Amino acid sequence: MRKTIFWRYPARLSFFRMDDRLLLISIGVIVGLFSGLAAVGLNRSLIFMLEGLYHLRHLWWAFLLPAAGAMASSIFLEKIMKEGAGHGIPEVIYSVSRYGGLLRFRSSFSRLISSCLTIGSGGSAGPEAPVVMSGAAIGSTIARFFYLNDRQRTTLVGCGTAGAIAGIFNAPLTGLIFTMEIILGEWSMVNIIPIAVAAVAGAEISRILQGNSIAFESSGFHITGVDLFASLGLAVVAAFASILLTRGLRRMHGVSVKVKVPMWVKAAIGGAAVGVLGFFVPEVLGEGYHSIHDMIQGVFKGGIGIAALAFFAKIFATSLTLGWGGSGGIFAPCLVIGSFAGLAFHRVLAFGFPGTPLVNEGCFALLGMAGLISGILQAPLTGIFLILEITGSYEVMLPLIIVSVISTTVTHYFESDSFYHKDLRERGELLRPGTDSRVLADIGIREVIETDCITVPPHMLLREFFHLLKQSTRNYFPVEDPETGQFLGIVELGDVRSYIFNTVMYDTVFVEQIMNSNPDIIHYDDNLADVLETMDARGCFSMPVVSNNRFVGMVSKATLLDKYRDELNVQTSQAF
């Protein structure tokens, strides 16, 4: 029986048990291919929906389209798939850090469908985050299919996200860097190689199916010193746009939480509002790649006013779509907002300083995109590489780096965490590898418990207690009811130290008189970080663990340090 399914246990081959890199690389290729396929699939269906609905855009009730789309996507996610709204990337990050990248299989297609409904009908959101979620879920599912362990599964989840990003943008490097910078949060050799291979596979499948085209082909920019100087200003503008978008999204979410109607009604309200907005500024609808194209080519019509209006309208529309329960990511909106910001900035400069030899506005639109991505995600490398790869213009490298880095830095002053990490941080769920919180989150109470304590009954005389003291190795003595086994309190050596030589007290004092009958206790499922916090607050070094009213052991800081070091060692060292 086992022989027939042996190929599903590749990790058991002794060759791979010692070094699983080859295994991860080959499975990573599969994952990259599938997630690339998912990206292409979403891309194709978006185009299909846009084309199908195109002739309806001119009708007066067209503003209801985004409403219907958002409603349908919300109902689909909530009722049929039973998954939360949102773009899903924080969930992927949390799952990677806490559950070794365990994701449900249905996540691999649920967000694809819901975001397709939202965006295809005109909602202002991006298809990238749903594809990332789906790629991650594909990686996780394939890892589970082959019975891989948590570390290997995490790598494959990374492969999935890299393949997805690489597939949707035709940008393998960006896929790799996005995964390392945002999803995994660590740069380790064992991970980089399979993920890079998966990114290549994802990009390759998208090239085969959609042709090797650079999304926003552009070239012929001649950067001068003046442009470098101007890009400093653009970086600041992009940073403030990032802050505006982040706050707008959160504010809108806060408003929508207060409205007490079912989720799908909320999504419909948000969608309708976007639809109305789209009546006046059609650029805000959908993912908006068409307008980016125009801007980079330098053929965008409309002056400063229109560009600025579109900039704010897009921020508003994105907040409405995502804040009110539509499904999709912020990648594409970031790019659109960034290019509007760059365009508007360029026009302001051209208006204010006529005659200055600036590079054309397409270049500024491009830099604006990088600024927004770096600011919102607080991931400068992702911003730089994304723009490099999707525009194919290497000559903008210098201002690109300036804008990305400064935008990240300035945004960081106002928003301490990136858009993806903020919610996680607030819930205390941002557990980056090798950090204190991650180490503590991984160690369970059961692993640090010490059970070699001697329990004493409450009616024990001090004399007998001291007798016991001689043979014990520990400083804590839990007091238990001899009949029921109930935990009554604890005697610490420090409590009785002053009586040790007082022989008069030997036969007059009972243990229950000296015990601490109301100590702070720990339960099995307590969080170790909380336990340590309590210990620090009370200034104690050990705490008893009590389960079902029974004493089970002690947790002490000294043992914890030992375990902590082991864990840190194991977590930060390269895989064997």
Add this chain to the structure above:
Amino acid sequence: MKLTIEEIARRLDLNLETLERWIRQGRIPVTKRGNEGIFNEPELKRWASSHRRSYRMSPRMDKNQIQQGCVLSSAMERGGVFEGVQGGDKPSVLKNCVALVPDLPLEFQAPLYTQLLEREALISTGVGRGVAIPHPRNPLDQGISTPVVVTFFLDQPVDYEAIDDQPVFVLFLILSPTVQGHLTLLSRLSFCLRDGAFVSFLKKIPGREAFLARVKKMEKIIDSKEK
């Protein structure tokens, strides 16, 4: 190589829960099948040494087992009993004693003698009633592998600068590779010496067999008290 998970945990001196989590998380080169862990021994050893762990081949000796019962009498049996040790004063007695310690390689005799003198210079080990317990200040890391107590009955009592100024007629030389072993022996020995009857029994200079039998009896009392 195949072993149960518990056995691997014991060999690595790891908590079972931790080991199982590490296997699940893929942090240790062991794969689990049922209740068994499959691993490559050199590989696991390499992993252990790079992670501040030691991989033990043989089951670990339980610390408590060594200390349980008859520690003193067995140490005395190993050390042996010598009668009629010559010497007119403290240094010469100690010098003769060191030469008699069984199984002590020749090159360690001189250092041991120096160490004993150094200890005596601090404060005399003559604990009174004619008994002295010479010992080096630090545990011996060379020369002996197990704790021993060597008993020397002197030919004639010598002045030992003891706390009660009585001349010393018997010496118990305690040699232990660990502090723990030293303290255990010392505490048991002092329990015996607190007993007046025991000391007067010593004064009669009993033979080896009678002496060891008496110590064993005393130690039984200690053991029963501890329980």
